Amino acid sequence: MALQRVCYDCGTRTTDLVARCECGEPLWLDTDSSSFDWDAVISVTNDEIRRAQRVLAxxxxxxxxxxxxxxxxxxxxxxxxxxLEESDDVAVVATGTGLKDASADAMPTHVTLTDVQQSLAEFVSKHSYPL
Incomplete structure (x- = not known):
């Protein structure tokens, strides 16, 4: 079943993906309704999140x-x-900069221009993108 959204002001319920009710108030996910599928909710550990962050980087x-x-x-x-199958197409929305999350011990203490140039050259040699 689809997730229902509810307006706590007028009580309207909908499965539409809209942000506001016709009365102008925000719609919220109705996690108390019988339509909410708790089997669709999973959790991940901080280590799994850090590994995924490293993969993206x-x-x-x-x-x-x-x-x-x-x-x-x-x-x-x-x-x-x-x-999910590995061949499934999945869109993962990634927002916000990771710079604020970078821990001091994970960052190199000194980076030279030569280091940056070498890293870029290695990246370009591995990933060929048409211009």
Missing amino acids: TDAGLSVEAASTAALAGTKQLVADGV
Whole structure:
């Protein structure tokens, strides 16, 4: 069953993906209704989130906040559990910069221009993108 959204002001219920009710008040996910499928909710550990964050940084060159990588970690878990196939197309929304999450001990203490140039050259040699 689809998730229902409810307006706590007028009581309207809908499965439409709209942000506001016709009365103008916000719609909220109705987690108390019988339509909410708790089997669709999974949790991931902080370690799984950090691993997903590292994958996005090293494989895709994206530095995003930990909250965003929770969706990727959850997707990986769903593949491991057999809920999703590795060949399935899945969109994971990644927002927010990871710079605010970077821990001081994970960051190099000194980076030279030569280090950056070498890292870029290695990346380009591994990933050929048409211009």
